[in-house]
Amino acid sequence: MTDPRISIVNERMKGIHKIVAVSSGKGGVGKSLIASTLALILANKGYKVGLFDLDFTSPSTHIILGIEGITPKEEKGIVPPEAHGLKYLSITYYSRDHASPLRGADVSNALIELLSVTKWGNLDCLVLDMPPGIGDATLDLIRLVKGIEFLIVTTPSQLAFETVRKLAILLKALKIPIIGIVENMKMNDGRTIRRQTENLGLNFLGEIPFDPRVEESIGNTNKLLTTAMAENAKAIVSAIWSNSPPNGGA
Amino acid sequence: MTDPRISIVNERMKGIHKIVAVSSGKGGVGKSLIASTLALILANKGYKVGLFDLDFTSPSTHIILGIEGITPKEEKGIVPPEAHGLKYLSITYYSRDHASPLRGADVSNALIELLSVTKWGNLDCLVLDMPPGIGDATLDLIRLVKGIEFLIVTTPSQLAFETVRKLAILLKALKIPIIGIVENMKMNDGRTIRRQTENLGLNFLGEIPFDPRVEESIGNTNKLLTTAMAENAKAIVSAIWSNSPPNGGA
Numbered sequence: 306m307t308d309p310r311i312s313i314v315n316e317r318m319k320g321i322h323k324i325v326a327v328s329s330g331k332g333g334v335g336k337s338l339i340a341s342t343l344a345l346i347l348a349n350k351g352y353k354v355g356l357f358d359l360d361f362t363s364p365s366t367h368i369i370l371g372i373e374g375i376t377p378k379e380e381k382g383i384v385p386p387e388a389h390g391l392k393y394l395s396i397t398y399y400s401r402d403h404a405s406p407l408r409g410a411d412v413s414n415a416l417i418e419l420l421s422v423t424k425w426g427n428l429d430c431l432v433l434d435m436p437p438g439i440g441d442a443t444l445d446l447i448r449l450v451k452g453i454e455f456l457i458v459t460t461p462s463q464l465a466f467e468t469v470r471k472l473a474i475l476l477k478a479l480k481i482p483i484i485g486i487v488e489n490m491k492m493n494d495g496r497t498i499r500r501q502t503e504n505l506g507l508n509f510l511g512e513i514p515f516d517p518r519v520e521e522s523i524g525n526t527n528k529l530l531t532t533a534m535a536e537n538a539k540a541i542v543s544a545i546w547s548n549s550p551p552n553g554g555a
Numbered sequence: 556m557t558d559p560r561i562s563i564v565n566e567r568m569k570g571i572h573k574i575v576a577v578s579s580g581k582g583g584v585g586k587s588l589i590a591s592t593l594a595l596i597l598a599n600k601g602y603k604v605g606l607f608d609l610d611f612t613s614p615s616t617h618i619i620l621g622i623e624g625i626t627p628k629e630e631k632g633i634v635p636p637e638a639h640g641l642k643y644l645s646i647t648y649y650s651r652d653h654a655s656p657l658r659g660a661d662v663s664n665a666l667i668e669l670l671s672v673t674k675w676g677n678l679d680c681l682v683l684d685m686p687p688g689i690g691d692a693t694l695d696l697i698r699l700v701k702g703i704e705f706l707i708v709t710t711p712s713q714l715a716f717e718t719v720r721k722l723a724i725l726l727k728a729l730k731i732p733i734i735g736i737v738e739n740m741k742m743n744d745g746r747t748i749r750r751q752t753e754n755l756g757l758n759f760l761g762e763i764p765f766d767p768r769v770e771e772s773i774g775n776t777n778k779l780l781t782t783a784m785a786e787n788a789k790a791i792v793s794a795i796w797s798n799s800p801p802n803g804g805a
Contacts, residue, residue, distance in 0.1 A: 331613040332687055333583010337714070362688045363581040363718040409659020409691050437582055438612045440690075441659050462770055464587070468613040492767065517742065520712055 314420045314449045317382075320427040321355070324450060325484065325545070328435040328443070329458045330468025332363065335489040335534075336458045338519060340434040341369045342538045343456075345526055348390035350542075352429040355385065358395035359446070360436045361412050367395050371524035382424045389526050394423060409441040416442050420449060438468060439475055447481055454482045456510070456545070460490045461498055473505050484545055485510035489534075510544050513537040564670045564699045567632075570677040571605070574700060575734065575795070578685040578693070579708045580718025582613065585739040585784075586708045588769060590684040591619045592788045593706075595776055598640035600792075602679040605635060608645035609696070610686045611662050617645050621774035632674045639776050644673060659691040666692050670699060688718060689725055697731055704732045706760070706795070710740045711748055723755050734795055735760035739784075760794050763787040 318324070327340035337360060344356040358366040367373075370393070375386040377398060385394040399415060425431060433453075436442050447453065455476055459469045469486065476483055485508030488498045492515050502509040513534050522528040529535060568574070577590035587610060594606040608616040617623075620643070625636040627648060635644040649665060675681060683703075686692045697703065705726055709719045719736065726733055735758030738748045742765050752759040763784050772778040779785060 331583055332581040333710070333715070362690070363714070365714045365717065368714060368717060408694075409662075412659075440612070444658075460583070463773060464613070464615045464618060465583070467615065467618060523713055 308448070310417055310421060311449055311451075314417070315451050317421060317423060318425065318431070318450065321425055321431045322428065323430045324433065324453045325430060326433045326435050326446065326453050326455045327458065328455050328472065329437045329465070330470070330472045331465055332437040334437075334458050334460045334465050335513075336360075336437060337363075337365045337434050338369055338534065339458050339487060339489060339513070339538060340432050341366045342529065342535050343542060344391050344430075344432040345370075345389060345530060346535070346539055346542050347430055347432075349530070353392075353427060354390070355392040355394070355425050355428045355431040356434070357385075357393075357423075357431060358397065358434045359416060359442065360434050361396045361416070361442065362436050364395050364397040364434075366393075366434050367397055369523055369529070370526055377423075380424070382422045383419070384424050392425060392428065394419075413441045413445045417445060417449060420446075439472055447476075447479060454484050456484045457486045457507075458489050459486060459498060461488060461492070461495055463497075466498055466501055470501075470505065473507060483507055487511060487513065487541055489513045490515040508544075511537060511541045513541075558698070560667055560671060561699055561701075564667070565701050567671060567673060568675065568681070568700065571675055571681045572678065573680045574683065574703045575680060576683040576685050576696065576703050576705045577708065578705050578722065579687045579715070580720070580722045581715055582687040584687075584708050584710045584715050585763075586610075586687060587613075587615045587684050588619055588784065589708050589737060589739060589763070589788060590682050591616045592779065592785050593792060594641050594680075594682040595620075595639060595780060596785070596789055596792050597680055597682075599780070603642075603677060604640070605642040605644070605675050605678045605681040606684070607635075607643075607673075607681060608647065608684045609666060609692065610684050611646045611666070611692065612686050612690075614645050614647040614684075616643075616684050617647055619773055619779070620776055627673075630674070632672045633669070634674050642675060642678065644669070663691045663695045667695060667699060670696075689722055697726075697729060704734050706734045707736045708739050709736060709748060711738060711742070711745055713747075716748055716751055720751075720755065723757060733757055737761060737763065737791055739763045740765040758794075761787060761791045763791075 329336040348354045372388045378384040385392040459465045486502045499509045516533040518532045579586040598604045622638045628634040635642040709715045736752045741762045749759045766783040768782045
């Protein structure tokens with residue numbers, strides 16, 4: 306028997322052309338920063354973009370984007386508010402930004418409920434800021450959201466890449482498309498991650514240098530878009546889009 | 556009714572003088588490196604030390620310590636093997652180092668099973684490398700392991716500290732002792748984390764500078780102990796021990 310929620314979720318998401326799940330093997334690699342920056346860059350190009358922060362382990366896109374004082378509307382479902390030209394929704398609106406020691410099953414149910422009731426309308430691209438690694442929530446999202454594609458962020462650290470390897474092997478086994486791997490916070494010109502990515506049979510989408518200005522830019526999107534991180538992210542957006550551009554937009 | 560496993564786990568762990576759970580609000584802050592380094596420093600001082608890697612989200616202490624080719628013995632329970640003067644056990648021995656998409660409840664059951672059957676014997680200190688954040692496993696460990704004390708690792712990033720704040724508030728609400736907070740990967744002399752830690756009413760245990768040599772030292776404990784990271788970790792060990800030194804050892 307098929308889970309009836311699959312058809313509900315996909316009915317809600319049918320107006321979305323492309324769903325990019327920004328993920329990582331472990332936390333602390335800059336996943337949320339890159340998800341936020343990619344969404345901003347696409348919106349600035351004139352695409353209709355949504356950003357959905359599903360990282361219940363440490364929701365942070367609202368801090369990165371400096372989003373305050375907006376809340377989703379309830380109109381026979383949830384209508385995401387707009388901020389910086391994006392339709393924006395975060396799990397933090399529902400965990401109220403305090404410690405929420407939800408059990409795994411509760412987290413999954415909350416995510417599925419949110420996916421079932423959120424009205425994104427027509428979007429060229431929905432960027433999902435995923436929980437890091439392979440947990441209940443990631444497994445449920447893979448199962449429920451048709452057409453989801455993964456963009457995986459790592460750092461140059463072997464410890465980070467070992468966790469990416471596990472995630473990539475799982476996604477391949479489940480036949481989930483992987484757009485490619487981004488190497489973030491580079492401090493030298495090593496090519497190990499590029500080579501290891503290619504050995505896994507995956508696309509290496511590009512490198513983003515470590516940029517101390519990023520920390521100062523948290524909460525200020527204009528400043529964020531002037532960082533070396535954002536400049537490099539623009540090239541990565543082009544790489545992602547070259548194979549499968551959104552329909553609408555500019 | 557009390558969970559019967561609580562008494563089993565505590566019977567198994569009764570020979571351990573001090574249980575230090577090295578935790579973080581999010582991944583990627585250096586938690587596993589600091590847990591491994593603290594355990595090595597204590598063992599080098601002559602204490603009887605165990606290191607238990609419970610971070611099923613990205614087990615990495617075996618990579619950091621370069622531990623290969625040793626396996627736990629089964630003798631009416633699990634006997635942790637020795638490596639680098641430590642009694643060492645990792646969840647990775649039981650997930651076989653490949654992608655393990657266990658559901659939250661399964662992870663919890665596996666951790667509890669491991670705690671129930673592992674024979675640590677007498678230890679001055681057991682260092683737990685915890686999963687980051689507040690998940691099922693952390694909640695179960697808090698519930699099951701009497702006398703557990705938390706050492707929380709953060710980076711200077713506000714994004715990391717916001718997740719620490721949530722963890723600290725939860726631990727305080729549950730009346731779990733917090734030894735203090737360590738600020739890792741410092742790149743400048745900012746005092747924001749120190750101030751925010753003190754505002755939470757917690758001990759600021761010290762700063763560890765970002766040290767690019769750490770990445771090169773992964774898998775080589777002798778080299779690891781010569782890094783600036785390890786030098787600073789020694790001062791933190793003294794700070795931890797000054798209030799409650801282990802009984803045995805040097």
